[in-house]
Amino acid sequence: MWVVLPQTYPTQDCSIARALEIVGERWTLLILRDAIFGARRFEEFQGGLGIARNVLTLRLERMCAEGLLERRPYSERPARFEYHPTAAARELGPVLFQLMKWGDRHDPSPGGAPMRARHRGCGGEVDFELACDRCGARLRYADLDFERRPDLPTSFRRGA
């Protein structure tokens, strides 16, 4: 069941509600996740997400219109496009990071955290408040590296 939110919020001048107008849908955030980690082509998104092709087509179009993805041609015959995350999309990284941290804590994967955030150059693990458990520094998001659990495939298929 899905009910469209009203487009105006008389009692709700709220930045959370406004952000959710743009990203408040699971596919959007999962597509952004894959785009931030390097997926670019339709088949990469589709293979990794297992999303219906017509649904993905609509989502990608809407995300371009909303300024989250930028469509760039990579082949003329046949005409083919890549979808690159914009600066605005990359700035949603902290939302995804906090969802990851919450998921690790409240619905942990049986095999351990699928992805770990590490302090670049130090290797310590980083908590949800950006503190490094090795050197104790408080970091910036730009200081993080993400390390996939070695037994797992990447979440999208490259070059499919």
Next chain:
Amino acid sequence: MWVVLPQTYPTQDCSIARALEIVGERWTLLILRDAIFGARRFEEFQGGLGIARNVLTLRLERMCAEGLLERRPYSERPARFEYHPTAAARELGPVLFQLMKWGDRHDPSPGGAPMRARHRGCGGEVDFELACDRCGARLRYADLDFERRPDLPTSFRRGA
């Protein structure tokens, strides 16, 4: 249009995907927002969100089943209940905070930020990496106070 995500992710052992199974819906996050800021009763959620009563009923039930809200009686005749955020729900605060910061930046309210995060006891404004712009300290989420823009009503109606 709403398509239910597959419940298993063969190539997707991912904490973001797992978290979105629980909170990947706009109403859920807006209900959590109001619960974290003090809404407890059906009418408070309903009045603030403008959500259809039957939709809200289903959402509250599901959020109780998922461990995000706890139902507590506050009246016997008639039987009436309050919905209290659990510890797991409060720990989604950082997700909401990051959505707020992103919304402030990318889809700003014409009247200025509807809510500001302040360093408790200092009054400085806090950025998305928890740095205080007055004293420069790097904070914890527990150090934040939230200040609603004075010309705005709260996002839910108390005691309705």
